Amino acid sequence: MTCEEIRNLLSPYADGELDLVRDLDIERHLAECPHCAAALEGLRALSARLSDPALYHQPPTALAPRLRAALGRPRFPWRRVAAAAAAAVLVAAALWGTVRGLSAPSAEDLLAREVVDSHVRSLMADHLLDFKSDDRHKVKPWFLGRVDVAPEVKDLTTERFPLIGGRLDYIDGRPAAALVYKRNDHVINVFVWRAPGPDRPPVFLERQGYHLAHWSDNERAFWVVSDLNEEELRQFVELLRR
C-alpha cells in the first residue's frame, strides 16, 4: 500500500476498527515508514488530549433530581396514603371496568397519559404559565377568544389552593385551557376543554406517581393532575365543583 492509502486508514486503525488483514498491512508499513508512524503518533496524541476530563461536561447537580421528580417519583410520605390511594384506584378501576369492559388501553388511559405528559412538560420546560395572576376576574377573560370554552375559575385562596395563573395547552387534539393552582409547593393543573356529552361524576386515577381526577358536564371535560396526595386532590376537586 502507498503512504496515501495508509494515511486514509490511520484513523480507523488507531480506533481498532479495521479487519485483521488491513491491520497487518498497516503494521508492516509503519515499521518501515517513519512519516506514517509519526502521523499515527499525532493521532494518538490528539486522542490523549481529547480524553482530558475537563473537556467532558458534567451535568449540573440539580438536573438528575429534577428529571427524577418529573418522572413521577412521589414527593410525599407514601406509607399512609398508599393504602388509601390504592384502594381508591381499585374502586375506580373496578367501577370503570364494569362500565367499560376490561379492554386496554382505554381512551381514558390514553387521555390520562396525555394529561400527565402535559403536566410534566409544564413543570419541566419553564412553561407553566402564559398568564400569571391570582385574580380570577382577570384569568377567566384571558381565555376568551383563545379557547372555545369558558373555564370555571375559582378563588380558593382561603382554602389554601391559591390560583397562580393560566396557560393554553393542547389535549386530545384540541386546544384546552389550563388553570394552574398551587398547594404549598405542589402544582395543580386543571385542564378544561370543550366536549359536549353526558354529565359524568369525578373519577380518580393514579398514573406514573401522579394523581388525576376527571369529570364532565354536558359541554366541557375537566381533568385535574398533580403530585398532591389523594386526599388533598379529592378536597380540591370538591371545592372546584362546589
Place this chain on the structure above:
Amino acid sequence: MAALLSGNKMLSASVQSSETSQTWEPRPLRDERVVRFEQAILPHLGAAYNLARWLTRSAHDADDVVQEAYLRAYQFFDGFHGGDGRAWLLRIVRNTCYTWLEKNRPRAPMAQFDEAKHSAGRPAPGPEAPLVAGEDRELLRRALAELPDEFREAIVLRELEGLSYKEIAAVTGAPIGTVMSRLARARERLQEGLAHRRPEGP
C-alpha cells in the same frame, strides 16, 4: 399501575379500610415503567448532557434539551427492548438537539472552520510565549466547538464517549463508512486548527 391492578384484580371494590389493605403497604405505588426507566436510562445522564452541551454549545440550552430528550425517551420507552441504554438515549438526545436548534436558532449558520476569523480574532502568540496546559486545553476546546456539527458529534461520541463506529452509526443514523470518514476528517481539521494557532516549537 397496570401490573399492580392485574395482579390484584381479585381484590373487591369493598377494600376501603386501611386494615384490609395492609398488604399494599410494602409496595410503593410507583409505576414499574418509571422504575425500569430510572434503572436503564437515567444513569446515562452524564453522556446525554455532555453530548447536548457540545452540540448546542450552551449550558442553558443543553439543560433544556436534556430535559426534553428525557421526556421523549420516557414516551418512547416501550420501544426500548433492553440492550445499550446509552446509545439508545444518545440517539434521542442528538435528534432532540437538532430539532431544538432548528426551532430556537433559525438559520444560524453552522460554524464552518474559518481560517481568517481565527487568525484575526486571536493573534498567534510569539515563540517566547510558552503554552501552559490550561491554554492548550482552551485551544482544543475552541477547535472542537468550531467543527461542523457532523464532525463535532463524531468526535464527541468517539473520543469523549468512547463509542464504537457501529454505535456511532446507530446514534447518528449514518452508515459506518461515513462515520469512519467523518472521524478521519474531523481529526485532520482539529490538528490543522491546533497547528495554526499554536506557536512553532523551538
